[in-house]
Amino acid sequence: MNNETLIQDYIANRLSTNQRAEVEHLLETDSEFKAEFESHKDMAVAFKIAEAKHLKSHFQQLENTLPKEKSNFKTVKYAALAIASVLVIGLSYNIFNTTSGNDLFEDHFEISPNTYQPVTRSNNSDKDNTAFIAYENGNYELAENEFETLLETNNNPNIRYYYAASLLNQSKYELALKQFQILNKIDFDYNDESIWYTALIYIRKEDYALAKTYLKKLGNKKSTFKVANRKELLEVITKKN
Amino acid sequence: MKNTxxxxxxxxxxxxxxxxxxxxxxxxxxxAFLNYAKRYDIATSDVLDIYQDAIIAMHQNFVTSQLELQNSTIKTYLFGIGKNKIFKTLKAQQRVIRVDAENDNYTEIKIEEELPTANQHALAKRLxxxxxxxxxxxxxxYYRNLTIEEIVDATHYKDANTVRSHKSRCLKHLKTLFKVH
Structure with a gap:
């Protein structure tokens, strides 16, 4: 059996216990075999990454075509819920009906400044800097396109953050939200900002339960980012929710 | 399940x-998974995300390792992976996992998750x-781990040698693309 087949069979679990032990022994003793194994593994992992990305976007698209989740509550529970809702709405109507999610969003939204790659005289001719120049000039449409191009070759979360911000600054809320959601899963420089904008978008959508979750996330992280705004918003939406 | x-x-x-x-x-x-995850008090959109990641991890294990579940069903296996991912999310949010929530019908299944290297990410993009x-x-x-003979059966290639030479040319081309960037 040649090395390539041996490696492939090892990964696909087609070897006996003895043969597996033989591969493991070779990995420890034969540097050439180990290098061949590593390069095979790099290919396998690269395909796994590409395929996972493809599947993820397939499922996300599938979700968009599905009807919204139906509640499992029985009729009695619906009735109870309806009565409770009427009471809650009735009690809170006078106090909270005046401010919509959009109003709250507008009150708290501020354009995220470019602190990642500030444009200076020395770097303003860099090709990679076109996106940040456009961003700083408020040309968010161009910035969006440029950041998108950069992301194709460089999956840098900070670039993705400014891509999301460019979308948000053009009121492309759903597209921005998608990007922030990707970012919220990883640890990077603008984590707190990303969570904050996610919360704001949910507030705008009047999905106060989710907005609350994200605002609380910042609290759990003991973040000091926008701490006063967060406190104020949490109070308002807790009463709304 | 509805299908037969x-x-x-x-x-x-x-x-x-x-x-x-x-x-x-x-x-x-x-x-069923969304309902199961309700006990952990995580936002529905996050649960859906976890579910998708669990499905993908499970599927890739079936494909690459040719997994055969001996004493388990797809559902139990999937929920085990999902449970592990839920716990990881809760831990990342520094939230406490309730003991009674840990003891349910599903055993946590941790799928090998070595983080891909920068090199592997870069290679994935070139694909x-x-x-x-x-x-x-x-x-x-490389992904489905089919042997050269199995590839001949699954495709239009006329024989094993054609597959080998084509594969080797493609690999060489990929390496060139990789070096250029």
Whole structure:
């Protein structure tokens, strides 16, 4: 059996216990075999990454075509819920009906400044800097396109953050939200900002339960980012929710 | 499940990277998983995200390791992976996991998750620049782990030597693309 087949069979679990032990022994003793194994593994992992990305976007698209989740509550529970809702709405109507999610969003939204790659005289001719120049000039449409191009070759979360911000600054809320959601899963420089904008978008959508979750996330992280705004918003939406 | 396929048949289809079967598994257990995850108090959109990641991890294990579940069903296996991902999310949020929530019907299953290297990420990006035929032959070999003979059976290549030489040309091309960037 040649090395390539041996490696492939090892990964696909087609070897006996003895043969597996033989591969493991070779990995420890034969540097050439180990290098061949590593390069095979790099290919396998690269395909796994590409395929996972493809599947993820397939499922996300599938979700968009599905009807919204139906509640499992029985009729009695619906009735109870309806009565409770009427009471809650009735009690809170006078106090909270005046401010919509959009109003709250507008009150708290501020354009995220470019602190990642500030444009200076020395770097303003860099090709990679076109996106940040456009961003700083408020040309968010161009910035969006440029950041998108950069992301194709460089999956840098900070670039993705400014891509999301460019979308948000053009009121492309759903597209921005998608990007922030990707970012919220990883640890990077603008984590707190990303969570904050996610919360704001949910507030705008009047999905106060989710907005609350994200605002609380910042609290759990003991973040000091926008701490006063967060406190104020949490109070308002807790009463709304 | 509504379809008439047995769990074993479905597992066989997943091993063969059958996307229709995968979609059917996805839809069959989605609501059950969303309901199951309610005990952990995580936002529905996050649970859906976890579910999708669990489905993908499970599927890739079927495809690359040719997994055969001996004493378990797809659902139990999937929920075990999902439970592990839920716990990871809760830990990342520094939230306490309730003991009673830990003791349910599903055992946490941790799928090998070595973080990919920068090199592997870069390589993944270059794959999209390959021609469809190159991508297919390399994917069959490196991702699905089909032998050269199995690739001959699964494709239009006339014999094993043609597959070998095409695969080697594609690999060389990929390496060139990789060096250029």
């Amino acid at each position: 396929l047995s769990d074993n048949d479905l597992q066989r289809q997943l091993r063969a990277d059958d996307k229709k079967a995968l979609e059917s598994v996805y839809l069959s257990y989605k609501q 999209s620049e390959l021609s469809e035929t190159c991508k297919t032959v390399l994917q069959l070999f």
